[in-house]
Amino acid sequence: MRKLVLILLISVTTACSSTPKGNGKSKSEGSVKKGKLVNGRRFSRKKDNYKYFSFLSYILFNRAWVHSKVLDITLDAYKECEVKHPKRKFLIMECSNKKGGEMWPHRTHQNGTSIDFGSPLLKNKRPFTRDHSYGLRHYAMKFDTNGRLLRNKKIEIDFEIMAQHILALEVAARKRNMFVKKVLLKINLKDDLFKTKSGKLLKKSNIYFAKYLQPMIDNMHDDHYHIDFGFIKN
Numbered sequence: 266m267r268k269l270v271l272i273l274l275i276s277v278t279t280a281c282s283s284t285p286k287g288n289g290k291s292k293s294e295g296s297v298k299k300g301k302l303v304n305g306r307r308f309s310r311k312k313d314n315y316k317y318f319s320f321l322s323y324i325l326f327n328r329a330w331v332h333s334k335v336l337d338i339t340l341d342a343y344k345e346c347e348v349k350h351p352k353r354k355f356l357i358m359e360c361s362n363k364k365g366g367e368m369w370p371h372r373t374h375q376n377g378t379s380i381d382f383g384s385p386l387l388k389n390k391r392p393f394t395r396d397h398s399y400g401l402r403h404y405a406m407k408f409d410t411n412g413r414l415l416r417n418k419k420i421e422i423d424f425e426i427m428a429q430h431i432l433a434l435e436v437a438a439r440k441r442n443m444f445v446k447k448v449l450l451k452i453n454l455k456d457d458l459f460k461t462k463s464g465k466l467l468k469k470s471n472i473y474f475a476k477y478l479q480p481m482i483d484n485m486h487d488d489h490y491h492i493d494f495g496f497i498k499n
């Protein structure tokens with residue numbers, strides 16, 4: 266019993282850790298579809314203007330790991346977002362296992378360069394973050410073709426903030442000799458994204474958005490957008 270309490274205490278303490286975990290030089294081996302992660306970093310569970318979406322995913326499945334550069338890029342982009350929108354909160358969803366490799370049900374996320382980002386939301390045109398405490402159920406949220414939540418049309422995706430965030434990630438990535446290699450967003454939501462002010466800039470950038478997704482995969486990418494980061498080879 267005492268041992269169990271101790272383990273729980275350690276888990277909770279680790280969960281509340283506000284500094285990223287991990288050390289050594291990170292290495293992403295292979296590809297996002299077949300790869301592994303060496304010396305990754307784990308996001309803090311909650312810090313400043315972001316949090317990791319699920320306690321179970323964080324503690325039990327241990328899926329908040331990425332390459333150190335990907336961690337820095339993400340934090341840098343959130344800092345940028347904080348300057349523009351000091352009160353806005355962001356959501357990180359599943360990343361990679363500590364050592365990478367297969368991560369059910371994702372087909373990718375294997376080498377610490379993939380992150381699922383929770384779609385920023387509005388309710389009655391004001392920032393809405395109740396979904397940040399949905400945990401794993403977040404992946405089950407369903408939106409219509411205009412980005413409105415099916416079960417409550419007052420809640421909708423904030424495509425302007427989504428575009429700003431993706432642009433901020435690209436800027437932060439380029440500083441580290443990386444880039445936003447691929448974005449997966451439900452195909453019928455892309456026009457809503459690209460018609461916003463920052464979405465227009467995004468469309469002009471060279472950031473690649475998946476042009477076709479199998480229906481099952483497509484349907485998954487409304488409550489979140491998936492990003493793969495790539496390394497620029499010298």
Ligand SMILES: [Zn+2]
Binds near residue numbers: 374379380381491492
């Ligand atoms: Zn993903």
